[in-house]
Amino acid sequence: MTELKRLVLHELHEELGARMVPFAGYEMPVQYLAGVMAEHTHTRERAGLFDVSHMGQVILRADSYQTVALALEALIPVDIAGLAEGRQRYGFFTDAQGGILDDLMLANRGDHVFMVVNAACKAADIAYMRAALEPQGIGVEEITDRALLALQGPMAGAVLAAHAPAVADMRFMDVAVLDIGGAECWLSRSGYTGEDGFEISVPNAAAGDFARALLADDRVLPIGLGARDSLRLEAGLCLYGHDIDTGTTPVEAGLTWAIQKARRPGGAREGGYPGAGRIARHLADGPPRRRVGLRPEGRAPMREGVTLFATEAGGEQIGTITSGGFGPTVGAPVAMGYVPAQFAAPGTRLWGELRGRRQPVTVAELPFTPANFKR
Amino acid sequence: MKFTEDHEWLRVEDDLVVVGITEHASTQLGDVVFVELPEVGTRVAAGDEIVVIESVKAASDIVAPVDGEIVEVNEAIVDEPGKVNEDPLGEAWFFKLKVEDMDEIDKFMDEDAYNDFVG
Structure with a gap:
């Protein structure tokens, strides 16, 4: 080790x-x-x-912000070129299957991009960006x-x-x-x-x-x-490696809002990123499964890994909890997980298997607590 | 009072043994948010996992320290799991056990030995 x-x-x-x-x-x-x-x-x-100093801080620099932005758009399905100076956006690297390699924040800082990535993924992210961007004359500097x-x-x-x-x-x-x-x-x-x-x-x-x-x-x-x-x-936010990973597309994960119009089919700079075809299909047809909020009935938390069923009798497993625990502000257990689209409507009652018993859990709107941002 | 290596305390009350978790265990668990107790009348064997306790961090079990029968459980900690953090050695006892062989209790650690055990 x-x-x-x-x-x-x-x-x-x-x-x-x-x-x-x-x-x-x-x-x-x-x-x-x-x-x-x-x-x-x-x-x-x-x-x-x-203290979130474990996270990766990266500066991407070329002759202009636009050069970096357009090159990054080949890796990230976000409108980076259209991001105003002094503004930040949430995004993610996708893979060829439309899965998520990592989620991140990126900012337009005038003549360069400042990016913050997850600690567990930062070495891979930086190597990936270096391989993809340095040949185009874009510097990828890890801030240590x-x-x-x-x-x-x-x-x-x-x-x-x-x-x-x-x-x-x-x-x-x-x-x-x-x-x-x-x-x-x-x-x-x-x-x-x-x-x-x-x-x-x-x-x-x-x-x-x-x-x-x-x-x-x-x-x-x-x-x-x-x-x-x-x-x-x-707050209904995804934890990479749990709620999102290479097995989940952004559409399944409910992160469609992060793919601006310019990058969607019909947009000015549509597609052009890894997995764009599959993501476009999920956008057009709806994804086969969705990330949902879940409210277990009673007080027992349902944590990551708890299996979900459509009926108390069981039958075939329909989904899994990817994050869960006790929500101190909600005052009750809360969880997130993936279920087939037909079970994703808020109010749908499902069953989670806890210590060999199936217990009721209801699909809920996310976030569990209202966001309190200064818009 | 006696202490087990599973961080339980045992207090003899006449022919019953009252069982709870130690201050050390309650601190290690963190804020307790859920407790599930066995049913009164359940016959248990030493080592059986008979209580589920969930903190904000994780789920854990409490085992029966000796063979016996559950004769009373503390519903107050089901309604208010936070009591397990507030008063683990007093108000937040878990269950009372009718023990077949009271001598079994003697084998457990006294307070000094337990304090050495948790270091």
């Missing part, structure tokens, strides 16, 4: 009483002293600070001298404005480069909790002071991966 990598803020996490666990090759804080439930609730009500922090929650804007007043003018999915305490920080007004908030790329040397300054605000608590998972689950 390879040695786990340590975060730049490792010492701070230990000081804060974090329980550290291995995740995607890193030693990561899964929870702090408050515990998952309190950390989750605190983020929904106030502001939580997450910066930490990535997320400040999330309804008070995140007020907390951060005390250190960088200009953030007050940012809307959801805006990006900006701001000086915070003498350090050049790269900000986006986004996150993965369903709350308003920011992701902030900070030079390693300034990351400790910046994190401590945020934590000194009594509205802010450090939040671990445990609550990050329950927050994103309630």
Whole structure:
């Protein structure tokens, strides 16, 4: 087994009483002293600070933003060329079968693209982009001298404005480069909790002071991966490797909204990315199965791997839960999974097999908790 | 009070044994969100998985520490699973067991031995 990598803020996490666990090759804080439930609730009500420095930060650069954007559109079914400067979009790399290789955020930063990718996929993503883009004269630079922090929650804007007043003018999915305490920080007004908030790329040397300054605000608590998972689950957001992977198309995954008109059949720059044919068929005919929200009846959580059936008697398995647990804000178990399209309507009653017994679970609208973005 | 290697505590009350989980176990589990208890009258054997306990993180089982019959269960922790974190050694007991051979209880660890065990 390879040695786990340590975060730049490792010492701070230990000081804060974090329980550290291995995740995607890193030693990561899964929870702090408050515990998952309190950390989750605190983020929904106030502001939580997450260290997501394990994620990959990449800069793609050529003679212009448009050069990079058009080349990336051959890998990603998103309108990148039409993304305005200072704006960010969610996207994903697709494979030849229309499956998802990784999901990501990308921003137009004037003369280059800034991208954030999942930790577990970053080595593969970067190798893939280098092979595809470097021959076209596009530089693919992994940023390794910066930490990535997320400040999330309804008070995140007020907390951060005390250190960088200009953030007050940012809307959801805006990006900006701001000086915070003498350090050049790269900000986006986004996150993965369903709350308003920011992701902030900070030079390693300034990351400790910046994190401590945020934590000194009594509205802010450090939040671990445990609550990050329950927050994103309630927000109906996919976790790569669980809710989406190479076996799921974006249409099956309910991510059609991320494929803008310009890239869909009939659009100005339709197709032209791996798996475009299969994705176009799913768009036209509807996908054979869909990702849905699921509300187990009763209190027992249904977690990843729980098998789904159309009737209590069982019969053939129709689907599987891909993420599930207890939703602290919902106050009940919540889950997501894939079911055939005819079972995907909200209100459909299905059965999940838990410890050898089939228990009722109802298809529900996503998200489970309303998004609270600053549009 | 006695302690098992499965992080349960046992307290003898007349001819019954009250069983719960230790502070250490409750901390390791994290916030408990669901408890399923056995039915009163169930005859259990040592090692049987008779309680399901789910925290925000994971599901785990609680085993019967010795042979016996379930004579009472604590429905309060089914209604409010959070009690398992708040008061694991007191209010949040799990079940009472009528034990056939009370001497069986003596083999378990005392508090000092348990504290050494969890280090």
